[in-house]
Amino acid sequence: MNYKKYLVNKYFIWSSLIGLLFLIFSLTTYYFSSIYATEKQSSAVTDIILSNTPTYNVADVFVYGFLAFLIFISFLCLVKPKTIPFVIKSAAVFIIIRSIFVSLTHIGLYPNVTSTSIDVFKNVTSGGDLFFSGHAGFPFLLALIFWQEKNIRYLFITISVFFGVVALLGHYHYTIDILAAYFITFSIYHICLKIFRRDYQIFLNDI
Secondary structure (H helix, E strand, C coil): CCCHHHHCCHHHHHHHHHHHHHHHHHHHHHHHHHHHHHHHCCCCCCCCCHHHCCCCCCHHHHHHHHHHHHHHHHHHHHHCHHHHHHHHHHHHHHHHHHHHHHHHCCCCCCCCCCHHHHHHHCCCCCCCCCCCCHHHHHHHHHHHHCCCCHHHHHHHHHHHHHHHHHHHHCCCCCHHHHHHHHHHHHHHHHHHHHHCHHHHHHHHHCC
């Protein structure tokens, strides 16, 4: 990949840097919203799916599998540098909006998660940041972003459904957390199309 044309393009450089700062800000916001939600969380509630399925210890897949997915996304953006500004900014918007939802919704984690599983699970979450599911929503966001690339689109949709199922098997999310993620993420995608038009044009057409 020839990076020269990107490194000499001032808009691309500045847009990528701003996107990176925005992403750092969004992660910081999410950190504090997650702590707040955990401090304020209420008791668990019943769920038609979780109440009728056993709990499986799938924490390693939930945590490390998602980490592998994030590494793959980083590699994909490096291979396709034109995607960097729009993907980073869209990810930041996703995290900001999820932080808002997390701050507003404080339902406690479902009660019968295994102790071994929850120890691994809490390496990446405080336990009160349930609504809506980032594991289902973020891969779906990328599927929408890469919609015109058929193979990548289907891969990300498959990953999204896979992590949604894993979250339910481990009882790490309520069913509504998973289902709502798709509707909210679809809206987030269209918000990003509106506010990051130039970045999306670069994403589609290159510099």
